[in-house]
Amino acid sequence: MRSIGWLAGLPLLAGAWVAATIAAEPRLESALEVPAGAIASGTGRDGAEPWLRVEARGRDLVASGEAPMQAALDDARAALAAVPGHRRILDRLGLVAEISPFTWAVVHRAPDRLDLIGHRPAEIGRAALADSLGAGLPAGLSLRDAARAARGAPDNFSEGARFLLAQVQHLKPGATAAMRDRTLSVHGEAASVEAYAGLKADLARPPAGFTVGEVGVEPALVSPFTWSASRGPDGIRLDGYTVSEADRAAILAAARLLADGVPVTDTMRTARGLPAGIDARALTDRAFAALALVREGSVSLDGAVLSIRGAAIDGQAVREAESLAGALPAGVSRGTVALTASRVSPYLVTVRRGPDAFTLTGHLPDAEARAAIRATLRPFLYGERIVDRTRLAEGAPPALLDGLTAGIGILAQLAEGEVTVRDQSLRVAGEGLYPESARRIAAEAARIAPPGWRIDVAVEARGATPLRDPAACRETFAALAAEPTLRFDPGSADLKAAFYPVLDEVAGLARACPQARIEVAGHDDPPGTAPPPAPKEAPAPTKAKPAAKPGKQAEKPVPKPADTPAIPDPGLPQRRAAAIVDYLLKAGIPADRIAAAPAEAAADRRAVAFALRS
Structure with a gap:
C-alpha cells in the first residue's frame, strides 16, 4: 500500500517541478541576457555596428554573427564563456569573408551624390568610414555607402580611398575612381580645363604604397578652341589649348627646334574642341613653318582659322607667308596675314667650300644677285655642287657683288674654307693646299677688297700646327x-x-x-751601377770524365777570380x-x-x- 501511495505522488511532484521551472526560466534568461548583451554591444567600437548577436534560451546562450578578424572572434568566445550561470553556448559564429583582389570604388552618380561600392575593410565600420571620407566633401555633395564588409583590404586603405574621392570630384557625373588592391584607376570626363590639369597633377603623386594604373579621362570640351605661338626677344611662348599630352610634346619639340637654344615658355592646357577633320600634327607643322618666317609676332588659331601677324625676318618671308596661308591643312581656313619687312641689319652672306659642295647662306638683294654669284662659282666647280640657302632681303651694302666675287676668287684657291660678308667687312678663312699659297693669299688679300671695305684673311697651310x-x-x-x-x-x-x-x-x-x-x-x-748581365748561353755538351784511379786524389777545381767593379x-x-x-x-x-x-x-x-x- 505504501508503494502504491509513493507512485501516486510522482505526478504531483513532476507537476510541481515543471511549474517551478516555468516560473524560474524568465528570471534565468534575464540574468544571462544582460551580461551577454553587454558583450555583443562591445563589438561595435569605433563607429562600427555590433557584429555579435546573443540570445538566451533558458540557461543556454545562442551566439551568431561574423567577426571582422580572428582576434575579435576569440575575444567574443572567451567573454561569453565567462558569463556566470550559463549551461552551454550554441556557437554559430564565423569570420567575415576574405576578398582577393580587394576592390572598392566611388561612382559620381549624380551632381549631388557619390556612391561607394565593392568592399570596405571589415575592421572599419560603415559609419566610421562615412565620417572619415565625408569630412572634406563640399556642401551639397553626399555619400551613399553600399559597400560590403570584407577582409583583405590593403594597408592605408583610408588614404587611398580619400585620394580617389578627391579625383572623382574633378570629373563629371558618370565617372568612376576605383581601387584594386594597391592599384588605382580613374575613368570619366573632366569637369573643366582646370579640373583636368588638377587631376593630372594629383595622379602624378599617389598616396604612399599605391600606384596609378589605367587613366581613361577625357579633357573638357571648350569652344572656341584657340592656340597661339608667339616669337620675340625673350624666346617663344605657347598659349591656348592642345588636344592631348602627345600633341603637347610634338608642339614643344617643334618650338624648341625653331628656338635653337632660346627659352620656350609653355602655358598650354589640354582640352577637346579642335574642329573635326583637322589633323593636329599637320596643323603643328604648318604653324611652325609660318612662325619661322616671323622675327617678332605670332601664329594663332581661333576655331579653324589660322592667322599670321608681326615683323617678318626679311622681305622674302612676306611672300612665303602669303603662299603658305593659301595651302593650309584640310579643315583650316586662312585668317589674317599681316607681316611687315624691314631692312636686314647686319647684312650677312657666307659662301663655304666643303669636300663636295659650295654652300651659300645669308641674304642677297634680289634674284639677279643670286644668279650672278652662282655664275661666279661655276668656273671653280670640279664635281662639286652648289647648295643655295640664301634669302632675298633689302639692306645689302654697296659693292656687295664685288666683295663676294673677290672672296670667291680666294676661296677657289683653298682646299676648304669660307668667305663671309658682314655689311662692309670681308673675311676669308680656311686651309690652303701648300704653305706658299697660304702666304701668297695673305699678301695679296689687301688689294682685292672693294674701296671702303675691311678685309681679314685667316688662311693656313693644310695640316699646319x-x-x-x-x-x-x-x-x-x-x-x-x-x-x-x-x-x-x-x-x-x-x-x-x-x-x-x-x-x-x-x-x-x-x-x-x-x-x-x-x-x-x-x-x-x-x-757603382752595374750593367744588366748578358743572357747566358746554353753550355756545350761535355764528355764524361773517367773516374779517378784508386788511390789517386781527384783534382780540385781552380777558383775563379772575384768580379771586378764596372768601369763607367x-x-x-x-x-x-x-x-x-x-x-x-x-x-x-x-x-x-x-x-x-x-x-x-x-x-x-x-x-x-x-x-x-x-
Missing part, C-alpha cells in the same frame, strides 16, 4: 726639362717604350715653336742623347733645330733633359 708665342714655348720646354720618365736602363742607349709619348710631345712643340733650337742632354748611370762608360751620355736626337729628326724636326748638348751637360745628370736655345 698652330704656332705658339715664345713665352709659351719657354714655359712648356721648362716643364719638359724636369721630365722624370726619360731614364735609360743601366749601361743601355736603347729607347724604351715609355719614352715615345714624351718624345712625340717634344716634336709637336718644336713644330709649334719654329724660332726655337732644342738641345738634348743624355745622362750617366749612378756610381764616358761616352754613354752622348750615345743616349744621339739616340733621342735621331728619333726627333725622324719625327720631322729640321736638323738645324735639334742637337745633342755638349758632353759636360751630362755631368751628374740621372735623366734625359731638354733645353731651349733661341
Whole structure:
C-alpha cells in the first residue's frame, strides 16, 4: 500500500517541478541576457555596428554573427564563456569573408551624390568610414555607402580611398575612381580645363604604397578652341589649348627646334574642341613653318582659322607667308596675314667650300644677285655642287657683288674654307693646299677688297700646327726639362717604350715653336751601377770524365777570380742623347733645330733633359 501511495505522488511532484521551472526560466534568461548583451554591444567600437548577436534560451546562450578578424572572434568566445550561470553556448559564429583582389570604388552618380561600392575593410565600420571620407566633401555633395564588409583590404586603405574621392570630384557625373588592391584607376570626363590639369597633377603623386594604373579621362570640351605661338626677344611662348599630352610634346619639340637654344615658355592646357577633320600634327607643322618666317609676332588659331601677324625676318618671308596661308591643312581656313619687312641689319652672306659642295647662306638683294654669284662659282666647280640657302632681303651694302666675287676668287684657291660678308667687312678663312699659297693669299688679300671695305684673311697651310708665342714655348720646354720618365736602363742607349709619348710631345712643340733650337742632354748611370748581365748561353755538351784511379786524389777545381767593379762608360751620355736626337729628326724636326748638348751637360745628370736655345 505504501508503494502504491509513493507512485501516486510522482505526478504531483513532476507537476510541481515543471511549474517551478516555468516560473524560474524568465528570471534565468534575464540574468544571462544582460551580461551577454553587454558583450555583443562591445563589438561595435569605433563607429562600427555590433557584429555579435546573443540570445538566451533558458540557461543556454545562442551566439551568431561574423567577426571582422580572428582576434575579435576569440575575444567574443572567451567573454561569453565567462558569463556566470550559463549551461552551454550554441556557437554559430564565423569570420567575415576574405576578398582577393580587394576592390572598392566611388561612382559620381549624380551632381549631388557619390556612391561607394565593392568592399570596405571589415575592421572599419560603415559609419566610421562615412565620417572619415565625408569630412572634406563640399556642401551639397553626399555619400551613399553600399559597400560590403570584407577582409583583405590593403594597408592605408583610408588614404587611398580619400585620394580617389578627391579625383572623382574633378570629373563629371558618370565617372568612376576605383581601387584594386594597391592599384588605382580613374575613368570619366573632366569637369573643366582646370579640373583636368588638377587631376593630372594629383595622379602624378599617389598616396604612399599605391600606384596609378589605367587613366581613361577625357579633357573638357571648350569652344572656341584657340592656340597661339608667339616669337620675340625673350624666346617663344605657347598659349591656348592642345588636344592631348602627345600633341603637347610634338608642339614643344617643334618650338624648341625653331628656338635653337632660346627659352620656350609653355602655358598650354589640354582640352577637346579642335574642329573635326583637322589633323593636329599637320596643323603643328604648318604653324611652325609660318612662325619661322616671323622675327617678332605670332601664329594663332581661333576655331579653324589660322592667322599670321608681326615683323617678318626679311622681305622674302612676306611672300612665303602669303603662299603658305593659301595651302593650309584640310579643315583650316586662312585668317589674317599681316607681316611687315624691314631692312636686314647686319647684312650677312657666307659662301663655304666643303669636300663636295659650295654652300651659300645669308641674304642677297634680289634674284639677279643670286644668279650672278652662282655664275661666279661655276668656273671653280670640279664635281662639286652648289647648295643655295640664301634669302632675298633689302639692306645689302654697296659693292656687295664685288666683295663676294673677290672672296670667291680666294676661296677657289683653298682646299676648304669660307668667305663671309658682314655689311662692309670681308673675311676669308680656311686651309690652303701648300704653305706658299697660304702666304701668297695673305699678301695679296689687301688689294682685292672693294674701296671702303675691311678685309681679314685667316688662311693656313693644310695640316699646319698652330704656332705658339715664345713665352709659351719657354714655359712648356721648362716643364719638359724636369721630365722624370726619360731614364735609360743601366749601361743601355736603347729607347724604351715609355719614352715615345714624351718624345712625340717634344716634336709637336718644336713644330709649334719654329724660332726655337732644342738641345738634348743624355745622362750617366749612378756610381757603382752595374750593367744588366748578358743572357747566358746554353753550355756545350761535355764528355764524361773517367773516374779517378784508386788511390789517386781527384783534382780540385781552380777558383775563379772575384768580379771586378764596372768601369763607367764616358761616352754613354752622348750615345743616349744621339739616340733621342735621331728619333726627333725622324719625327720631322729640321736638323738645324735639334742637337745633342755638349758632353759636360751630362755631368751628374740621372735623366734625359731638354733645353731651349733661341
